[in-house]
Amino acid sequence: MPTLQPETPAWPGTKLEAFKYTNLTRLAGTELAAARSTLHHSPKLEGVTVSSLAPALTMPVTPLTQRALAMADNGWLIEAKGEIAAPLELNLALGEYASTAPRLLIRLAANTHLTIYEDAHAAASSLTNQMWQIELAEGARLCHVRLQESQDTATHLCTSAVTVGRNASYKLITLNTGAGIARYEPHITLTAPGADVNLTAINLLTETQHGDVTSVMRHAAPHGTSRQLVRNVLAGNARGVYQGQIVVAPDAQKTAAQQSSKALLLSEFAEMNVKPELEIYADDVQCGHGATIGTIDRMALYYLKARGIPEAQARALLVSGFIAEALEGVSNDSLRLRLDQQVARFMERVV
């Protein structure tokens, strides 16, 4: 039954700095049978080709990618060229009671415009440990909307390696309301001047859910801009983690890199862990980070009730206001609707 190779690296624990707040050693001993993933995608989008992936990915060496590499699973190569109006929908089918480690390589040719809608849904009692590599050539623009709403019995781990070329732009919006344990680990490198990255991560968690966003933003070239907006709404005993690393290389002058993390705790048992890490080796840069953790504003709650709005509805309105800024970036109406519906399902669960 065990299909993992004997040399498979152990699950990382809190002794490792990168896993300080996310102890995955608890996954040991619950190994699920390895399974092959399948990929569902929107049919025949002009300018997009999807094929089985032969070449190896170029991923950072981390405990998660090392484990993923030790597993045999399917991979796909997605290549896009041109200005593609309709969103490309991707859904990795990950079987129940199974362990998967699918790989994707996504390449956008120069000046390609594409929106990817990723339905990151893992089945009940499953474990997925994914690797995504995304390459954006000069002038390419990718908007990546990722909705993760797995069952609480699922573990959802994903590492991405993104390279953003000259005047290229990567906009990521990840909404995470699912999985008992989720970790999203984007490693983004701005490789040429004029690269621009917008990373928005929203964790809405309750009960014993654990949601970790650990990002590495590497400014390797001058005149790059990056913004990270992270919002956590935590109810029950949930725990949110944001570790945001910004690395500015010595010659990456005129870099502008920002990070903002805000957490709203709906319960006294919820917990937020934030760790910004700025490593700046250039002297002419603008880098900043800010983090706040708070609770529902009692005066605002009273004000809404004093206008006739019942408590639960008032709380839901305040939560929606808290994440409103983060959702603004989604301009596609049907994607925005899906985000709103997923937020609404979370609200029904907690208020």
Added chain:
Amino acid sequence: MTTLLNITGLTANFETKSILDGLSLAIPAGEVHAIMGPNGAGKSTLGYVLSGRDGYEVTAGRAELDGKNILEMEVEERVAAGLFLALQYPVEIPGVSYMNFLRTAYNAVRKARGEAELEAVPFLKLIRSKAAVLGITDDMLKRPVNVGFSGGEKKRMEMLQLLLLEPRIAILDETDSGLDIDALKVVADAVNSLRAPNRSFIVITHYQRLLDYIKPDHVHVLAKGRIVQSGGPELALELEAKGYAHLAA
């Protein structure tokens, strides 16, 4: 004349401090009553206690609106029953547009009153007609609740909520504070437009000025947690001239 709001022996603490001390006040339907008094007398507390804000503990007394004791109701139930408190310091709510807030409030109250809720388009029509009276633009309605609004704009938005929710009894807590004379007139016009035989107002203020525009039927002085003097509109002029010092004893 029927009594709309009947407050008897109202005693309340904020945290451990006694603020209201056996306050009694009867407001007949259709009247405007002004409440004046020195700082710290309990004027704002009266509004908060009637509206049900957290932190205020009622230890004795009743407050009946149409014969029902509102002190036993939740905050939002009091609103549905017909109570409205315009706040001295309206609260900012980032990320929630005024339009969304107003429609949510309006429909919540309609629902609680057993009336049909209003869809987005007819609501928009309704709110625009009421906003126009107050000089409130569509742009203001799109902005987050009170974020970046001037003092005068905030008070005008309070009046819009008053016009929208059409309460039986409206309490205006120092709505005139921080307003210039033009804004004051706009607020007064909104209140006067709502005066009706079945609706009453409690106007809490420090200054006679507002009462030039909203003519009260009665004026009360609140000091040390109770009504110490009541009279007609002339009492406000007298207080303006003499101050409250002579009441201290």
